[in-house]
Amino acid sequence: xxxxxxxxxxxxxxxxxxxxxxxxxxxxxxxxQRANWQHHRIVPAGKQIATRNEVSEDVFVLCGGWGFxxxxxxxxxxxxxxxxxxxxxxxxxxxxxxxxxxxxxxLTEAQVSGMRREEVQARLDANPRILMALAESCAAxxxxxxxxxxxxxxxxxxxxxxxxxxxxxxxxxxxxxxxxQRYPFPLRQQHIADAVGLTTVHVSRIFSLFRDRGIxxxxxxxxxxxxxxxxxxxxxxx
Amino acid sequence: xxxxxxxxxxxxxxxxxxxxxxxxxxxxxxxxQRANWQHHRIVPAGKQIATRNEVSEDVFVLCGGWGFxxxxxxxxxxxxxxxxxxxxxxxxxxxxxxxxxxxxxxLTEAQVSGMRREEVQARLDANPRILMALAESCAAxxxxxxxxxxxxxxxxxxxxxxxxxxxxxxxxxxxxxxxxQRYPFPLRQQHIADAVGLTTVHVSRIFSLFRDRGIxxxxxxxxxxxxxxxxxxxxxxx
DNA sequence: CGGCAGTTTGATGTTACTCAATTTAAGTGG
DNA sequence: CCACTTAAATTGAGTAACATCAAACTGCCG
Numbered sequence: 233x234x235x236x237x238x239x240x241x242x243x244x245x246x247x248x249x250x251x252x253x254x255x256x257x258x259x260x261x262x263x264x265q266r267a268n269w270q271h272h273r274i275v276p277a278g279k280q281i282a283t284r285n286e287v288s289e290d291v292f293v294l295c296g297g298w299g300f301x302x303x304x305x306x307x308x309x310x311x312x313x314x315x316x317x318x319x320x321x322x323x324x325x326x327x328x329x330x331x332x333x334x335x336x337x338x339l340t341e342a343q344v345s346g347m348r349r350e351e352v353q354a355r356l357d358a359n360p361r362i363l364m365a366l367a368e369s370c371a372a373x374x375x376x377x378x379x380x381x382x383x384x385x386x387x388x389x390x391x392x393x394x395x396x397x398x399x400x401x402x403x404x405x406x407x408x409x410x411x412x413q414r415y416p417f418p419l420r421q422q423h424i425a426d427a428v429g430l431t432t433v434h435v436s437r438i439f440s441l442f443r444d445r446g447i448x449x450x451x452x453x454x455x456x457x458x459x460x461x462x463x464x465x466x467x468x469x470x
Numbered sequence: 471x472x473x474x475x476x477x478x479x480x481x482x483x484x485x486x487x488x489x490x491x492x493x494x495x496x497x498x499x500x501x502x503q504r505a506n507w508q509h510h511r512i513v514p515a516g517k518q519i520a521t522r523n524e525v526s527e528d529v530f531v532l533c534g535g536w537g538f539x540x541x542x543x544x545x546x547x548x549x550x551x552x553x554x555x556x557x558x559x560x561x562x563x564x565x566x567x568x569x570x571x572x573x574x575x576x577l578t579e580a581q582v583s584g585m586r587r588e589e590v591q592a593r594l595d596a597n598p599r600i601l602m603a604l605a606e607s608c609a610a611x612x613x614x615x616x617x618x619x620x621x622x623x624x625x626x627x628x629x630x631x632x633x634x635x636x637x638x639x640x641x642x643x644x645x646x647x648x649x650x651q652r653y654p655f656p657l658r659q660q661h662i663a664d665a666v667g668l669t670t671v672h673v674s675r676i677f678s679l680f681r682d683r684g685i686x687x688x689x690x691x692x693x694x695x696x697x698x699x700x701x702x703x704x705x706x707x708x
Numbered sequence: 709c710g711g712c713a714g715t716t717t718g719a720t721g722t723t724a725c726t727c728a729a730t731t732t733a734a735g736t737g738g
Numbered sequence: 739c740c741a742c743t744t745a746a747a748t749t750g751a752g753t754a755a756c757a758t759c760a761a762a763c764t765g766c767c768g
Contacts, residue, residue: 303616303617303620303707305620305624305707309624310624311619311620311623311624313616313619313620323612324608324612325605325608325609325612325613327605328602328605328606328609329609333609333612333613333616334616360595364566367565367566368566370562370563370566370608370612371563371566371567371571374562374563374571374608374612374615375571377612377615377616377619378541378551378572378615379541380619381549381551381615381618381619381622382541382549382551384619384622384623384667385549385622385664385665385666385667386543386548386549386667388723388724389723389724420745420746420747421746421747422746427623428623429622429623429624430724430725431724431726432746432747433724433725433726433727433747433748433749434723434724434725435747436746436747436748436749437724437748437749439747439748440747440748440749451733452733469541469543626755627755658713658714658715659714659715660714668757669756669758670714671715671716671717671756671757671758671759672755672756672757674714674715674716674717675716675717675756677715677716678716678717
């Protein structure tokens with residue numbers, strides 16, 4: 233599980249929270265912050281940050297805001313692979329690949345940090361704790377991918393949406409203190425639809441259903457969980 | 471892409487083909503074959519080889535036959551995460567995790583090789599080429615998972631099945647020479663159904679459809695591709 | 709010959725999609 | 739703060755895709 237801590241590598245850290253284990257390990261190995269092998273930028277909401285098949289010398293971390301990783305199909309369909317929260321690497325495997333196999337967009341205004349891949353790899357060799365942290369990220373991503381696959385293959389619409397919400401809630405709670413079951417929630421229904429393989433219309437109906445049954449309410453970018461046990465009953469696989 | 475080569479670490483190698491890069495790298499580092507940190511066994515078709523949450527000191531490779539990785543839900547539903555072919559690690563990340571986050575079953579009679587995790591890790595430290603090979607496996611698995619996710623989230627039944635077949639065909643062809651577009655194919659329709667999130671009844675209908683349209687024929691454990699361009703038109707997500 | 713596992717086929721039901729209209733919310737500029 | 743504009747969410751009606759249930763068929767093996 234991830235712990236709450238301010239962003240250590242990002243110069244914009246006063247504006248948000250990062251602090252994954254991977255990031256901490258990298259920082260540990262580096263004497264000076266804001267070294268010249270890192271760069272940072274702020275991107276507006278909706279802006280595409282990375283494109284499939286694009287070559288990059290950098291490994292990216294989302295330092296602030298939300299983003300998402302996705303595949304775009306030629307006919308316009310889009311699959312959102314996962315959502316990126318502060319502290320997340322775009323993908324753990326991108327430390328070893330110079331080409332993105334996915335695209336990334338900013339969901340809100342976001343802070344993105346890039347680190348030279350060869351520098352990251354050099355630190356990997358020098359410090360086995362970084363390698364271990366990276367291996368853990370890989371394993372966590374792989375397990376999350378397997379769970380998403382199960383959700384899309386086996387779950388009904390209600391189950392998929394409940395599952396997505398619970399998964400996001402756990403990740404948000406690991407990064408900031410949650411009071412009264414109110415979670416920041418910048419997703420549009422279109423994002424949910426593209427993540428769980430439904431249409432926006434159907435997502436809206438399920439949300440209405442949940443609202444009417446007193447399970448959750450979404451408004452003003454805030455997700456309020458009214459009946460957590462019921463949400464878990466619907467959405468927890470195992 | 472993987473190359474055709476006999477299984478190097480497995481004592482049963484005359485009975486099948488393995489030869490992933492990862493395996494070759496491991497062998498490279500080891501003077502004697504059949505070292506005492508490896509063990510091998512033959513498991514009958516249908517036998518469960520690994521169970522979710524189970525702890526193991528070993529890292530497993532499928533040396534011969536076919537297997538599959540899956541999640542079992544309490545209500546009986548099952549999601550097949552991927553199929554294992556000779557030479558495949560059960561999962562690349564299992565080199566770092568002592569607990570399976572998935573279950574594995576033998577699809578045909580299969581040969582399984584287990585290697586002490588600490589021995590594998592020791593070789594990882596000693597030989598950077600092994601680490602690189604493992605990183606490549608991780609990246610390949612992650613990309614495959616993202617593609618499967620897209621297939622389940624966005625594709626119609628026809629597209630999903632065509633996609634699965636093409637994906638398997640490429641992997642089989644990387645391990646053995648294919649003549650006349652005839653591929654060994656030990657899957658039951660139930661396996662396909664559980665892999666692509668459909669019912670067996672619907673899988674059967676799609677197969678009939680493909681057969682009637684002269685695209686593929688499956689019989690006697692052999693998949694014959696009659697019209698490859700058409701199959702690719704349906705199933706390639708690019 | 710009987711039994712079993714796997715596949716095929718038909719009839720019917722349900723879930724989720726499509727299309728279209730309407731309402732609500734979120735900005736924007738005056 | 740209010741009219742205006744635009745994006746997002748909601749609702750209804752009709753439809754397509756896939757599931758469910760049940761029966762029949764096939765090949766295989768004892």
